[in-house]
Every structure is written in C-alpha cells, then in structure tokens.
Amino acid sequence: MTAKLYKNNFASLSTKQLRLLTELLEYACQSLELSESKRERVEKSYQSVGEWLAKSEDKIFDNAEIYPQGSQRIGTTTKPPFRAEFDLDFICFLPNAEHIHPDECRRKVIDRLKENGNYDGLVSELNRGCRINYADNFHLDITPGIPDQNNANEYGAISVPDKKLKAWKASNPKGYAEDFDIIANMVPAYSDEKDFRYATASMESINVEDLPKHQVFKGILRRAVQIMKRHRDLLFHEDEQYQGKAPISIILTTLASRAYRDAVTNQLYGNELEVLLTVVESMTSYIETKVVDSRIEIWVTNPKNEHENFAEKWNVDTKRVEAFHYWHTNFVDKLRELASVQSLPLIRKKLDQLIGEKPSEAAVDKHFEFINESRAENKLFVAKTGAISVAATTTPVKANTFFGKLL
Missing domain, CATH: 3.30.460.10 (Beta Polymerase, domain 2)
Structure with missing residues (x-):
C-alpha cells in the first residue's frame, strides 16, 4: 500500500521534480560521509x-x-x-x-x-x-x-x-551487518521499467549506456538511515526537554531495515522517493511489545540475536519513547514540507531544516556542477515544452545561474 506521506504530498509532482529531490538528497548524503x-x-x-x-x-x-x-x-x-x-x-x-x-x-x-x-x-x-x-x-x-x-x-x-x-x-554486530547488507541490496520493483533499470544500475554500480545522467540513490535503505540520523542530530541539539534521550542509531537502522525489507517485498513503486517515504512512514509498526517475567516490555530486537533488545532503556525511561515519537513526527513533517515548495531556493531552505545548511549547500552546488558540466559538453538542451534534459534537441541551453522554478 502506497504511503500516505507520498500519496498525499508527492504523487502529484512531475517526474523531473521527483528526480530533482532524489538527486539533492543523494548529493547531501554523499557530503555526510568520510572523505x-x-x-x-x-x-x-x-x-x-x-x-x-x-x-x-x-x-x-x-x-x-x-x-x-x-x-x-x-x-x-x-x-x-x-x-x-x-x-x-x-x-x-x-x-x-x-x-x-x-x-x-x-x-x-x-x-x-x-x-x-x-x-x-x-x-x-x-x-x-x-x-x-x-x-x-x-x-x-x-x-x-x-x-x-x-x-x-x-x-x-x-x-x-x-x-x-x-x-x-x-x-551480534557481524550477523547484524550481514543481515543489513542482504536487505539493503534488495532492489524495489517499479511500475516503470526505466525506473527499475535506474535502480539496478545504481545497486550494481554500473552505467547503463542509454540512460541519461540521472543521480539515483546509491542504496535507498542506506540513504534513508543517513537522513534519519542527520535529522535526529539536528533536532535534539541543545534540546532541554529530551536532553540525552534521542533515539540511538541502531534503533533507527533496525526499524528502517525491517520496513524496507517488507516494503520491497510486497509492492510496486513509481519511483525511488516513494520507496524511501514508505519506509519512513511504516517504520514505527516494527516496534514490538513482549511479556518478559510477567512484565510488558517494548522491544526493538536485534534480528540476529533474539536476546538483545536495542530499546531496553525505553522500558526504564519513558522519556526515550516520547523522544522517538517526537523525532518521527517531526521527521515526517519536514519531509512533507519538501513537496510544498516549487523553487530551488525554497527547497534549499527546507533541506536546511531537514539535514542542515552544509549538506544542503553541498547538494545544490553539486546539482549546478552537473548542469554546468553538461552545458560545457553541449549536452544539456531545452525541449519544446521548456523542460531541461540531457537528451539531444534543437536548442542548447544558455549559461545562467538563475534559481528558477522546478521543472
């Protein structure tokens, strides 16, 4: 079932708008990694x-x-x-x-x-x-x-x-990592065959000769986790109400991987962004409750060691449970806001709130770096509809630095 977050906010966006958002999030995640x-x-x-x-x-x-x-x-x-x-x-x-x-x-x-x-x-x-x-x-x-x-x-x-x-x-860090790798390497099924080829090429780190130079997620699950962690770090920085209570990375990672596994197994998608948003929206349903020594406990179980509960501190500190749901609600809200703006400067501001100024700045810079490279190689053109593409048409794009509306 399509996530409401996507259906109600992103489904009406054009293919180019969706791809631009995907591209900017990918570039931002790249900037967060070790050099x-x-x-x-x-x-x-x-x-x-x-x-x-x-x-x-x-x-x-x-x-x-x-x-x-x-x-x-x-x-x-x-x-x-x-x-x-x-x-x-x-x-x-x-x-x-x-x-x-x-x-x-x-x-x-x-x-x-x-x-x-x-x-x-x-x-x-x-x-x-x-x-x-x-x-x-x-x-x-x-x-x-x-x-x-x-x-x-x-x-x-x-x-x-x-x-x-x-x-x-x-x-069980070794077993956990191998399990995560298996799930992360699962490729979603797309209703559009071309989108499936994008995803497959990305996962296999190969180029598809007849595909345009489009920046896809280098692993949707890994990128989803990076965005979650970055937003968490920003949200709880100097937060007095939930000081020291922010959800730990292993909980975010585990819930996201369980959600991704089932999402990829059970349905078709229109694009990569829909997959990511489905994972975000459904991840809370993988928090378990168990009866342990006659007590009801909250569990986020290590999938490779049933005796390890990543959420064990939630059972002695309800503020941690509150903090998780506070984070998830805020995260969904910030993602929703991305779909509400129609120009690159405004998207940049929303990205600042989601993942911080430096990653969003790096993402926009990388976006224009690609555009300028394509212009220099005379590969970027304007179609009759006014849409920019890398497909050859009759009218080359003139150089400019205008941050106009999304195409």
Whole structure:
C-alpha cells in the first residue's frame, strides 16, 4: 500500500521534480560521509590498535581480532552537525577472555592501550569499552567481545561487557551487518521499467549506456538511515526537554531495515522517493511489545540475536519513547514540507531544516556542477515544452545561474 506521506504530498509532482529531490538528497548524503583520505586514516588507526592489542603478553589477547561495527561497517556514517569528529565503532573480539569478569576484561583492554605512548592521553572509559579520541578528526569506540554466553545460536553472536550491570550482554554486530547488507541490496520493483533499470544500475554500480545522467540513490535503505540520523542530530541539539534521550542509531537502522525489507517485498513503486517515504512512514509498526517475567516490555530486537533488545532503556525511561515519537513526527513533517515548495531556493531552505545548511549547500552546488558540466559538453538542451534534459534537441541551453522554478 502506497504511503500516505507520498500519496498525499508527492504523487502529484512531475517526474523531473521527483528526480530533482532524489538527486539533492543523494548529493547531501554523499557530503555526510568520510572523505577517502579520512577513511584511509581510520583503517590504518584501527589496524594499528588491533596489532598493539594482539602483541600483548597477556594470554587473553591471543588471537585478538578487531573489526568495524555499526555505521562504519554497514555504510551509513554521518558527520555530526556540530563537531568535527566522526563516531566510529569497533569490536575487539577476545576468544580467550571467557573466563574473566566483564569489568576485568574492559580494564585489561584500556590498560593495554594506555601502555602505548601513542594512545596514552587519548583513551577514555565508556560503559561497554573505551574511546580513542583523535581530536578534530574521528574517535574510535572499542568494545571488547567474547564468544556468545547466551546460547543465541546465531552466526557472529558474541557477548560484550556492561559496566553498569556488571554483566555480559548479548550482541551480534557481524550477523547484524550481514543481515543489513542482504536487505539493503534488495532492489524495489517499479511500475516503470526505466525506473527499475535506474535502480539496478545504481545497486550494481554500473552505467547503463542509454540512460541519461540521472543521480539515483546509491542504496535507498542506506540513504534513508543517513537522513534519519542527520535529522535526529539536528533536532535534539541543545534540546532541554529530551536532553540525552534521542533515539540511538541502531534503533533507527533496525526499524528502517525491517520496513524496507517488507516494503520491497510486497509492492510496486513509481519511483525511488516513494520507496524511501514508505519506509519512513511504516517504520514505527516494527516496534514490538513482549511479556518478559510477567512484565510488558517494548522491544526493538536485534534480528540476529533474539536476546538483545536495542530499546531496553525505553522500558526504564519513558522519556526515550516520547523522544522517538517526537523525532518521527517531526521527521515526517519536514519531509512533507519538501513537496510544498516549487523553487530551488525554497527547497534549499527546507533541506536546511531537514539535514542542515552544509549538506544542503553541498547538494545544490553539486546539482549546478552537473548542469554546468553538461552545458560545457553541449549536452544539456531545452525541449519544446521548456523542460531541461540531457537528451539531444534543437536548442542548447544558455549559461545562467538563475534559481528558477522546478521543472
């Protein structure tokens, strides 16, 4: 069933208007990612950390393995809007640490890192591990993990320490990431064969010779998660009512992936934007309630470890539940407003409110960069209807910088 958000607000827009919105959101998401040089620095940094831990003479570090989890692993990294550092998460898997207390395990990892002069002064303690803060660039959050202690019977299942509970907690970042990848690689079915070919070309990272140079989402699910996270960061910045209660990324990601899986499986779509909006509108229906020890609890279950509830804090702090629904309502409202404006300057203002000034500015700049490239190559033309396209017609477009109405 088509999302009301799309049907009531976007369905009447022209194909070119819908594609422009898609293009701008895609360009904005690209601007939120790690640059290639920063990505290389991150990889070198966590590899060095892994090598240092593995070289310890303490037997619990024998065969230690460090690997990315969260947004770094599944491709949804999003630059925080009010600081320079990216939040990047890693697991330090210690197959020989099953016999020690979780607090001791955390402490051994922290102490080992501080033995290295390169990390001493950069390491701080977290509830489930520690952080290495590379100032003004990124920080690595490192969580120790041991073989699964909860009989989850799932590939990749592990247990991680929790300082507050003084216990091992269920987790499965590897299994979760593989499940997310499978879902993200599902291609929606489109009523228009051409739109299907756009999507397939994007997912396979190939060019289709006879398609115009149109910027599609490089993975609708991943882009949806990035937009959600960015909007959340803006919405809750310095928010006094819900300070510290913003929905965590793993909840947004899990609900979005469940919604995307079912949306792609069950219906045809007219375009990519309709898919994204359907995911946004339906994601709340994947919040569960379960009876646990005679209590009714809210659950967002790790799809690859049934013992892990990503929303466990919601059951002891109702403000977190309120904060999630406050975010979702505001997010839907901001998306709806995108459909109500008919010129690029006004769209830019609405994008500012949705994802921030810098990403929206980058998106518009990239849009005009493409237009100018096409003009320079004499590939951009005006059809008899007045619509701009990259298809050859008889009237080349003259250079201008006018931010006029959407076509």
